[in-house]
Amino acid sequence: MSVNVIRYEFEGAIRWGVAKAGLVTPIDGEYATTADFLKVHSAQTLAGVGGGTLAESSVRCLSPVTRNQQFxxxxxxYRQHMIESGLNPDEKTYNMIFTKATSCMTGAYEPVIRPAAVKLLDYEVELGLVFSRDITSKVRVTDANLHEFIAGIVIVNDYSARDVQIPQMQFYKGKSFRSFGPVGPYLCLLDASExxxxxxxxxxxxxxxxIRQKDNTRNLVYGPAETLTELSGVQDFHVGDLLATGTPSGCALSVPSPGKQKIAALLPEHKKWAMFHKIQLKRTQYLKPGDVVETSIRCAEAGIDLGVQRNAVVQGV
Known part of the structure; x- marks a missing residue:
């Protein structure tokens, strides 16, 4: 049976606990990292923990994935997001992979800081997978053995500065500003049957x-098993590392039609990107200071609910 775990700060101490019905039951022991915690605990070891002693509202929720882990x-x-991003889903036959700086990780209720130089701040709700074991060589992952690799799931919001990411072709820089990666509130630990x-x-x-984005993970193009198989042939992963699996359609970013892109390609670089900024700045969907973004991931039939992530956008320097 799934168990929602929260990493929190209370009276100056950082602890882990089981979250249920608005209450938190502290878990014995101190675990500095997500890896340390998952090497000891799983859905099975925490299944009987209950009877919370703290109101969840009285603690500060922290990211359940610590900054030492890979992001x-x-x-x-998602097919429709490919289309709105200017990609042809019938021609894109590769799994697009990038990383975010772990320093962008923050708690589920912390503010998102829009740097002063950023005007095109976008949102992306994503399902995050947290690994339960090290992967240091190529492995074949299937739906039948996927449970051996995944400890649990989290909400991730992949905030993006489109005016950095797109004109500069800088996924890493455009998506890695501090506060651009809230995770949580819960790490939902799953057992093999789930x-x-x-x-x-x-x-x-x-x-x-x-509501700006709404979809179901059944519409993922490259699923977890296929992706882990591929990535295991590229790099090492470790217990507690995080893989965000992509976002559905509905982002603020609007990509010109193929015809307009061909015209823009004939322009000098500075004129092309001036046109891009002019078009994007007309879109009211981009985030502004004072906006509040709420995200959720759940499956009512299975009794899985990762909580609600809530971020207020504030102006940075």
Missing amino acids: VCQGAN IGVLGELDLQLSVNGE
Whole structure:
């Protein structure tokens, strides 16, 4: 049975606990990192923990993935998001992978800081997978053995400065400003029998109460098993590392039609990107200071609920 775990700060101490019905039951022991915690605990070891002693509202929620862990991401992994990003889903036959700086990780209720130089701040709700074991050589991952690699799941919001990412072709820089990677509130630990829920989760994001993104993980183009198989042949992963699996359509970014892109390609670079900025700045969907972004991931049928992530946008320097 799944267990929602929270990493929190209370009275100056950072602890881990089981979150249920608005209450937190502290877990014995001190675990400095997500890896330290997952090497000891799983859905099975925490299944009987309950009877919370703290109100969840009385603690400060921290990211359940600590900054020592890797933060790897999939891009354009829902068909409709490919289309709105200017990609042809029938021609894109590769799994797009990038990373975010771990210093951008923050708690689920912390503000998102829009740097003064950034005017095109976008949002991206994503399902995050947290690894339960090290992967140091190429492995074949299937739906049948996926549970051996995944400890649990989290909400991730991949905030993006489109005016850095797109004109500069800098995924890493455009997506790695401090506060651009809230994670949580919960790390939902899954047992082997529940791993199939990864293909049944409803994702939703709203801005100031208006729903902007809504989809289901059954529409992922490259699923977890296929992606882990591929990435295991590229790099090492470790217990507690995070893989964000891509966002649905509904982002603020608007990509010109292929015809307009061909015309823009004939322009000098500075004119092309001046046109890009002019078009994008007309879109009211981009985030502004004072906006509140709420994200959720759940599967009602399976009793899985990762909570609600809530971030207020504030002006930075």
